[in-house]
Structure formats: structure tokens, C-alpha cells
Amino acid sequence: MHEAEDLLRVENLVTRFKSVERGKWVTAVDDVSIRLAPGEMVGLVGESGCGKSTLGRSIVGLERPQSGRILLDGVDLSSLRGRALRETRRAIQYVFQDPYASLNDRQTIGETLTEALIIIGMTDREAQRRRVHTLLDQVGLPDALAERYPRELSGGQRQRVAIARSLAVEPRVLICDEPVSALDLSIRAQVMNLFLTLHKDLGVACLFIAHDLALVRQATSRTYVMYLGKIVEDASSAELYARPSHPYTQALLGSIPSADPRVEAHREPPPIFGDIPSPTNPPSGCRFRTRCPRAMEVCASGPPPRLALAPRHHASCVIAGDLYAHSHPEPHRLPMPA
Amino acid sequence: MMAPETSSDLLQVSHFSVDLYTARAALRPVDGVSYSVAPGETLAIVGESGSGKTVLNFAPLGLMPTGVVTDLSGSVLFDGQQLVGLPEPALRRIRGGKIGTIFQDPMSALNPALRIGRQIAEVAELHLGMTHAQAEARALDLLKLVRMSDPQARLRQYPHELSGGLRQRAMIAIAIAAEPRLLIADEPTTALDVTVQAQIIGLLKDLQRRLNTAIVLITHDMGVVASIAARVAVMYAGRLAEYGPVEQVLLTPRHPYTRGLIAALPSVDDAPGSPFRGLPGTPPVLGAPLPGCAFAPRCPQVIDICARQYPPLRGSGGPGPGAAVACHVVNARPSKEQAHA
Numbered sequence: 001m002h003e004a005e006d007l008l009r010v011e012n013l014v015t016r017f018k019s020v021e022r023g024k025w026v027t028a029v030d031d032v033s034i035r036l037a038p039g040e041m042v043g044l045v046g047e048s049g050c051g052k053s054t055l056g057r058s059i060v061g062l063e064r065p066q067s068g069r070i071l072l073d074g075v076d077l078s079s080l081r082g083r084a085l086r087e088t089r090r091a092i093q094y095v096f097q098d099p100y101a102s103l104n105d106r107q108t109i110g111e112t113l114t115e116a117l118i119i120i121g122m123t124d125r126e127a128q129r130r131r132v133h134t135l136l137d138q139v140g141l142p143d144a145l146a147e148r149y150p151r152e153l154s155g156g157q158r159q160r161v162a163i164a165r166s167l168a169v170e171p172r173v174l175i176c177d178e179p180v181s182a183l184d185l186s187i188r189a190q191v192m193n194l195f196l197t198l199h200k201d202l203g204v205a206c207l208f209i210a211h212d213l214a215l216v217r218q219a220t221s222r223t224y225v226m227y228l229g230k231i232v233e234d235a236s237s238a239e240l241y242a243r244p245s246h247p248y249t250q251a252l253l254g255s256i257p258s259a260d261p262r263v264e265a266h267r268e269p270p271p272i273f274g275d276i277p278s279p280t281n282p283p284s285g286c287r288f289r290t291r292c293p294r295a296m297e298v299c300a301s302g303p304p305p306r307l308a309l310a311p312r313h314h315a316s317c318v319i320a321g322d323l324y325a326h327s328h329p330e331p332h333r334l335p336m337p338a
Numbered sequence: 339m340m341a342p343e344t345s346s347d348l349l350q351v352s353h354f355s356v357d358l359y360t361a362r363a364a365l366r367p368v369d370g371v372s373y374s375v376a377p378g379e380t381l382a383i384v385g386e387s388g389s390g391k392t393v394l395n396f397a398p399l400g401l402m403p404t405g406v407v408t409d410l411s412g413s414v415l416f417d418g419q420q421l422v423g424l425p426e427p428a429l430r431r432i433r434g435g436k437i438g439t440i441f442q443d444p445m446s447a448l449n450p451a452l453r454i455g456r457q458i459a460e461v462a463e464l465h466l467g468m469t470h471a472q473a474e475a476r477a478l479d480l481l482k483l484v485r486m487s488d489p490q491a492r493l494r495q496y497p498h499e500l501s502g503g504l505r506q507r508a509m510i511a512i513a514i515a516a517e518p519r520l521l522i523a524d525e526p527t528t529a530l531d532v533t534v535q536a537q538i539i540g541l542l543k544d545l546q547r548r549l550n551t552a553i554v555l556i557t558h559d560m561g562v563v564a565s566i567a568a569r570v571a572v573m574y575a576g577r578l579a580e581y582g583p584v585e586q587v588l589l590t591p592r593h594p595y596t597r598g599l600i601a602a603l604p605s606v607d608d609a610p611g612s613p614f615r616g617l618p619g620t621p622p623v624l625g626a627p628l629p630g631c632a633f634a635p636r637c638p639q640v641i642d643i644c645a646r647q648y649p650p651l652r653g654s655g656g657p658g659p660g661a662a663v664a665c666h667v668v669n670a671r672p673s674k675e676q677a678h679a
Binding site: 041047048154156157184185186187188189190192193196211213214215217218219220221237238241251252254255256257258259260261262263264267269270272274275276 | 386387487501502503504531532533534535536537539540558559560561562563564565584585588589598599600602603604606608609610611612613614615616617618620621623636
């Protein structure tokens with residue numbers, strides 16, 4: 001339907017790792033399909049160990065997928081080799097979670113950024129200097145920082161440098177893996193606003209991988225929910241938070257404590273059991289059934305169907321239709337003071 | 339002024355400061371902090387990294403990094419005993435005994451080479467003088483108390499065999515093994531997923547009801563504060579910025595920093611794509627004590643005196659006992675502020 005318009009399309013992607021147990025495999029990403037329109041902000045949420053980072057890393061080529069296709073502008077990346085692959089893949093850049101680990105502490109900020117420019121073939125010193133200046137300006141850092149080393153910078157500044165480095169090669173897609181979770185509360189908003197500005201000014205599409213659901217709701221227009229290697233629900237962000245229709249999404253949203261003590265005094269934690277199971281040996285049928293308060297016999301027999309609840313809202317659960325019909329049309333209560 | 343000196347308080351911290359001397363610098367991560375905790379009560383200490391919230395709680399217990407000279411001043415009265423200046427052997431009897439500790443990262447806090455059961459039993463043997471068999475039996479009871487699935491099997495497992503949530507439950511079992519009167523929990527749910535976080539908070543509340551343990555919870559998550567604490571202390575740059583009952587601080591914050599933090603929480607009324615609210619500037623870098631208010635460079639209400647003179651923590655005299663704010667601007671107009679709130 002939207003195929004021609006998609007900038008990035010991931011089709012039936014499977015990424016497996018060898019398990020520590022001999023002869024066993026961990027399927028971290030299991031038959032996942034997602035898409036990004038040009039300039040779209042999309043969220044990918046889920047608990048740790050659900051495979052959301054592996055999916056992101058597979059898209060940029062940091063992991064080798066077992067099967068499935070990754071298409072950029074309709075071109076299958078696996079059909080490319082060598083120089084063509086490198087140049088095409090450049091359009092997809094990754095922003096890592098920890099800006100303390102992702103920058104080379106032996107390089108000044110200017111050298112870090114210039115290295116990226118050399119890779120794309122910008123050899124003129126003067127042009128490099130100008131571009132570094134523009135990049136620092138785009139991420140809201142003073143020019144003087146080019147002479148500094150990462151250790152002299154705060155966490156928020158480092159993450160801005162990491163973002164500037166990704167932007168150096170003029171990407172069309174940014175895969176942002178928990179880009180603000182290592183930052184302090186009061187700094188997060190600044191970096192989130194930077195992403196919103198870059199999106200508006202440069203038209204960069206973002207896949208926003210995060211576990212902070214409130215953040216994702218505000219930053220993105222569409223959200224995918226992932227559980228144990230599978231996408232269990234996807235919808236426009238506003239609708240997903242207002243009418244979650246998979247028991248997992250409901251539990252995830254219901255687990256966020258409100259910052260209003262009057263609400264908290266009466267709130268019951270959602271009836272979700274235990275931890276995420278080991279991906280080495282996922283439950284048969286629906287993978288969420290071992291923790292699901294609504295699990296039935298049928299859930300164990302086979303994978304649940306992906307039901308279309310609305311034109312852009314899907315959930316993989318046998319009772320998703322019911323949950324959707326009974327969901328409150330009013331928005332879900334997120335952490336907020338009165 | 340604040341925190342009336344009642345003998346009923348389990349923990350009474352007054353004018354407590356910590357000075358750290360490293361090879362390169364002299365720092366004061368905690369500067370003149372006072373608060374108190376009653377038996378069975380939960381106090382949340384909120385602050386960003388570097389605000390001194392962890393040092394404030396662990397320095398009196400002698401838990402500081404090695405290679406650093408630590409100098410404590412002021413008073414930390416716990417259960418009638420002065421912790422400041424207490425020699426290490428005496429501290430060791432208190433740590434894990436009357437005061438249990440829960441750390442942020444259970445994987446690095448647990449001993450990777452010991453089975454879970456042994457690590458719990460060890461505490462009961464040391465602090466309660468139990469025999470080996472008694473302690474092992476108690477370990478099993480504790481695993482049931484923290485609602486571990488299949489407790490019998492867990493006793494024989496090593497930390498690496500457990501998930502993050504189960505590890506944190508094991509940590510909690512160790513912390514409560516000697517029936518402490520006070521639990522100090524440093525970001526106990528930060529490393530966990532939200533679904534597991536909800537379970538762990540439920541567990542802590544349940545244990546508190548049953549054992550009447552006081553809890554000092556160090557966190558930066560206002561949702562966690564709202565769901566468990568009775569009182570809150572907001573720290574900024576080693577000092578208390580605001581202190582008071584949880585409803586008052588979270589719903590009608592008075593210090594500009596607290597107001598900014600709470601206003602920065604994403605709300606359901608924010609449209610997708612709308613800008614995030616935050617605080618301008620960056621948190622202060624730990625260093626020598628400042629003459630003025632540390633928040634002044636980021637404060638929207640800053641006036642002349644803020645940079646020159648450090649604002650004392652003043653009680654509002656309003657509703658709720660012990661509510662106090664350290665801000666020249668707010669304290670200059672207490673009555674107006676309350677009407678505004």
C-alpha cells in the first residue's frame with residue numbers, strides 16, 4: 001500500500017545468535033517487519049532482552065541477519081557488495097546509548113567529526129573546518145568545543161557530539177538506541193528537543209529505540225511494541241497510548257508509576273507475572289502467554305494472528321479485537337503531576 | 339526550624355557534611371544536610387547524578403571508594419547511636435544488621451561465586467547468631483517472603499543464573515535477612531524494566547508493612563517517589579533544595595529546581611511532536627562549596643543575592659510538618675507563594 005513511499009523497509013528479518021548452551025540458538029529478532037517513511041519519527045519499545053537493540057543493530061549492519069530483507073529506497077541491501085554497500089548504508093546512521101563509551105577519548109571533538117568527513121571523501125581542510133562548525137552548530141554546541149576532548153564534556157554534550165558525528169555523513173535515517181537514558185533528568189529534554197529540531201530542519205527519519213514510554217509517545221508519530229523478538233502491536237503513538245490492545249502493551253503502560261501520589265495511593269500494579277522468559281527457549285504459541293493475565297488454552301497452540309484493528313493499528317493477540325473495543329477512548333494516564 | 343527533634347525518630351541527620359580529599363582535589367559532595375526518618379516511614383531522596391544523594395547515605399556507613407580520604411562532620415543519629423566517628427568494627431555490626439542496603443546494580447553487589455542461599459544465610463549467621471542449619475532455613479523463608487518463584491531451587495543457584503528482577507529480589511532478601519530497622523535502597527529499580535519495577539515496589543511496600551522497616555529510597559524517578567514515599571528530600575549540588583511531605587512537594591513544589599523537574603515530566607496532554615520541557619543549562623560539577631545558591635545559574639527566578647549568599651533551608655510554617663525550602667525568592671514571600679500554589 002505504502003510500499004513505494006517507504007524510505008526504509010525491514011521484511012521478515014530474523015537475527016539469531018549461538019547460545020552459550022551448545023547446539024542452541026537464541027532468536028533475538030524473529031520474523032520482524034517494520035517500515036519508516038521519509039522523515040518519519042518511529043518508536044520501538046519493549047523490555048530489555050526483547051531484541052529491540054538487535055533489530056536496530058541488524059538494520060545498520062552491526063549484526064548479520066539470518067534471513068529477511070532490509071530495503072532502503074526499495075534497494076535490498078543484501079544485494080549490494082563492497083563500495084556500493086558502504087555508500088548506500090551510509091544513509092543509515094546509529095546513535096548509541098552511552099556517550100561515555102561511543103566516543104574515542106584520544107581524539108578531540110574536531111578530529112572525531114573530521115574523521116567522518118574524510119570517510120565521505122571531503123579532503124579540503126577549509127571545507128572540513130566549515131562543516132565541523134556547521135555540525136556543532138546544528139547540535140547546539142559552541143565552536144570552541146572542537147578543540148576539547150570527550151573527558152572535558154558533560155554527558156549531554158557528549159551525546160550531542162555523537163549525534164553530530166552521525167549527521168556528518170548526511171544520513172536519511174538515524175537509528176537512536178536509548179539516546180537519552182544515560183543522561184540526567186534535566187538534560188534529557190534538551191537532547192530530545194534536539195532530535196525534534198533535527199527532524200524538522202533536516203528531515204531525517206528516526207527509529208527511536210527506548211524503554212521510556214512517555215518519551216516515545218511525545219517524540220514519535222508511530223510506535224512498535226516488541227516482546228521476545230516479535231512485534232506484538234503497532235499503531236500511531238497517540239492511538240497506541242490511548243487504546244492499547246495487546247495485553248503486553250496494556251501491562252507496560254499500566255506499570256509506569258504516576259508522579260501524583262493521590263493516583264498512586266489507589267493504583268494497583270498490572271497483573272503481569274515474573275520476568276521476560278529466556279529467548280533460548282521461548283514459550284510455544286504466543287510468547288507472552290506465560291506472563292499474560294488473559295492467557296487461554298488456544299494461546300499455547302499456535303502463534304497469534306496479527307489482527308488489523310484500525311487502518312494503521314495492528315496487534316498480535318487472539319482477543320485484540322475485544323481489548324480494542326473495550327479500551328477507553330480517553331488517553332492513558334501517563335506520569336504527570338496534577 | 340525543621341525536623342523537630344523528637345526522640346521517636348529512627349534516623350536523625352543534622353548539619354551533616356562530607357568532605358572528600360582525593361589526590362587531585364578537595365570536594366564537598368554533601369553540605370550541611372538535615373532530615374529525619376521515623377520508624378516504618380519511607381523517605382525518598384531525589385537528585386541528579388552528582389547531587390550527593392548516594393554519598394549522603396553511604397558515607398555514614400563507611401561505604402566509600404578506596405583511595406579517598408573522607409571527612410564527616412555533623413551528626414547522624416541512628417536508633418540513638420552516633421554514626422559519625424564510629425570505628426569500623428562497630429559500623430560493620432550495623433551494616434547488614436540494623437541497617438540493610440539495596441544497591442542499584444544487583445549483579446555487581448552480589449558475590450558471583452557464592453550460591454544465593456549461602457549469601458543470605460551468611461547474614462543471618464553473622465548478625466543473628468544463627469547456626470548453619472537455622473540460617474539455611476531462614477534463607478528459604480526469606481526467598482518465599484520476597485516472592486521468588488521456586489525458592490527451593492533458587493537457593494542453589496548462582497547470581498548469573500538469575501534474571502535482573504530475581505537478582506534484585508535476592509538482594510532484598512539479603513538486606514532484610516537480619517531484620518533491619520532501616521533499609522537504604524539506592525536506585526533499587528533503575529536497572530529494571532517497568533513491569534519488574536512495579537513488582538519490586540509492590541514488594542518493598544509489602545515488606546515495610548509486615549516488618550515495620552523504615553526505608554530511605556534514593557531515586558531520580560518521580561513516579562517511584564509518588565508510589566512509595568511519605569516524605570521527599572530534593573537534593574541539588576550537595577544541599578537540600580526542598581524537603582517535605584510527598585503530596586506537598588510533588589503537587590505544589592516551591593523550589594524553582596523542584597518545579598522545573600516536575601514540570602519536565604512528559605504529560606499526556608503534550609501533543610506528539612511537541613517540544614519537551616526541561617531545565618536550561620547543566621547540573622553543577624562537583625567541587626568546593628559555593629558561596630551562593632548552586633541552582634542560581636539555571637534559575638528562572640534568580641535575583642542578586644542568590645549568587646552571593648547561600649539560601650538556608652527554611653520551614654514554610656504552612657500545612658504539613660517539616661516542609662522547608664532553600665530559596666531566597668520563595669522564602670521572601672511565603673504567604674504569597676502558598677496562595678499561588
